[in-house]
Amino acid sequence: MKVKQHTIGKQVTISGVGLHTGVESNMTFVPASPNHGYKFQRVDLEGAPIIDADVDNVVDVSRGTTIEQSGARVNTVEHVLAALVGLEIDNVLIQLDGPEPPIMDGSSIQFIDILEDAGLKEQNALRRFFEVPESIHYRDSDREVEMAALPLDDYRVTVMVDYNSPVLGSQHASIMDISQFKSEIASCRTFCFLHELEMLYNQNLIQGGDLNNAIVVVDRVVTDEELEGLAQMFNKPKVEVRKEGILNNVELRYKNEPARHKLLDVVGDLALVGRPLKAQILAARPGHAANVAFAKKLKRSMEKLGPSHIPHYDPKLPPVLDINQISNILPHRYPFQLLDKIIYLDDTVVAGVKNVTINEPFFMGHFPNNPVMPGVMQVEAMAQTGGILVLSTVEDPENYWTYFLGIESCKFRKMVLPGDTLVFKCELLSPIRRGIAKMKGEAYVGNTLVCEAVMTASIVRKDA
Structure with a gap:
């Protein structure tokens, strides 16, 4: 893991439609000073308010993580934050002229690409890791969710999912080091089940959803009339179901792509703790609600270690100046x-x-x-x-x-x-x-x- 803090070398912009709002937006990554962290800025609103990427600012976890501060809101932040964590970028201002980052292809890979195009810039400050001092557990019995953070001098994540689906079955995914995020996790797309689509659409979600930015898992027999309705919903001339149970002949990038995307979401949501983590993260059946609740437990544990304004000295790390x-x-x-x-x-x-x-x-x-x-x-x-x-x-x-x-x-x-x-x-x-x-x-x-x-x-x- 990188020892010193990093920002990006230059300002870069990426554009597209938001998954849930369906609103076109331009998102600009701007270099930031040490200890700035991740902040979003709604440049389309009066006063260009800033929203800290902080778990205490989360206001909604309906199929995505939404943060709000001083009346300004940003939807679906997890894929962007996952890309920043995956590249070990610590400080960046993310300017948006709309309510939601572009969904792109439903993964983090295009954010990774543009951030790498901007280049990484090392800064004269050591990273202030939150090294989990003891095991921290979270459990939601109703949803059968379990999450844990175990002490480790590294950042590893393992995720297991089981949706009782004959199509997906039980899946797991893991990375042994955060440097594997780009090659193993970043390109894995968001997904949902066919039976969820109509519900999400009626809740005014997935307004920007498209079969090019999400995997739709078909776990039951679908009539021709339903396929016609789905084609109208997604403005497609025709919608098909391939024998593996994926809508519209979409090829999975990995056999366990859904589990890998759940890992991506965990990394992005846990970025809201506010500091880079050193821990072994274990997650069984995670979702945004559980990820955020778990992140709050981690943050409360972190706050017990002392005020954030006091310089943190770790003798194991090399100095900025010897x-x-x-x-x-x-x-x-x-x-x-x-x-x-x-x-x-x-x-x-x-x-x-x-x-x-x-x-x-x-x-x-x-x-x-x-x-x-x-x-x-x-x-x-x-x-x-x-x-x-x-x-x-x-x-x-x-x-x-x-x-x-x-x-x-x-x-x-x-x-x-x-x-x-x-x-x-x-x-x-x-x-x-x-x-x-x-x-x-x-x-x-x-x-x-x-x-x-x-x-x-x-x-x-x-x-x-």
């Missing part, structure tokens, strides 16, 4: 080189790490029998983190000095001791002008805020 790269940017050296790693960096925010050990030189004189990290050294380390952010705005940071101009609202909330790992976050409060930067700095040990301050600094060329 100590050698930091040394090439900052002029500080022993004993005032206080920063060990940069784990996040974008245009306005930086996060760094300082491992505090008993071998720090200041412990020799600062309470030798009661080693406590001096507050001024915490502020200095936080300032060096902010210095990386400021110097990243110039092409030749090695030719600049950074100087403090002011410290405001500084507070020390808890002692920092040997063995602690300090995680710093610095965020610009306003754009840098004339070499002057003002930022809010925070320092955490675990989820505990230990130090904070508002700092002002200037950057000056060494030859000035």
Whole structure:
């Protein structure tokens, strides 16, 4: 799995009709900054409202997953989200000029193709996985649905379906790694049974349905009159049933294409948890209602791990900048080189790490029998983190000095001791002008805020 966050290299657009609304729309994928996540934007509505791809925004699961925020709604988001997860793209804005993404051929493959055409762009931020800490289970006895997430240092998905149908029988599908999604799952199309068609049509669903964007499974004898009615429904001159039980002679891309599409739906719906997953997902007879209910359980478990605004530090992952790269940017050296790693960096925010050990030189004189990290050294380390952010705005940071101009609202909330790992976050409060930067700095040990301050600094060329 990719370690760093990714967006796309350029803006791309795809067009088509929505499956359930039948409305033509243009969907544009737009590159987004780190930690942006997936967001939809209804550019056809006043104010161009944004809808976060969040499980708590789901308002309908009638044959698809619909999200809504601030009165703006987007239908059938799961195939688009599955493509993004399958390519391990983390940050993108999805602009729509209609109520629903194009259904295309009923799978995710055409979204995969256009996203790959845009290209993937690595970003200066580590992915913040939700690593399932313990088994999480969901069960719906009425629908005979069972789903589980088991701890795993990877993302694997296994799906089993059984519709008591002589045509489909019992099927299962699985991927052992998310990198298999494109080749094994993305091209698998949505499907429904013939007896469901009239019901869906009468509910004003599948208004954009076509035999080119869905598999219709025929599990009973069909009269000539019914076939004529179906031909009128789909605006076809003729509708036939092949002996395998698939309407209009559609060839399956895989013998277990329906099970593979159910896996696609699971991947897309679980994207609404909000972070890339590390887990073994097992799903028996899943559907959108169960997927969403399960995603909510996962999100509630994720929220217990701590606030999302605190920088997440995983020592197993490689840093954005290591100590050698930091040394090439900052002029500080022993004993005032206080920063060990940069784990996040974008245009306005930086996060760094300082491992505090008993071998720090200041412990020799600062309470030798009661080693406590001096507050001024915490502020200095936080300032060096902010210095990386400021110097990243110039092409030749090695030719600049950074100087403090002011410290405001500084507070020390808890002692920092040997063995602690300090995680710093610095965020610009306003754009840098004339070499002057003002930022809010925070320092955490675990989820505990230990130090904070508002700092002002200037950057000056060494030859000035």
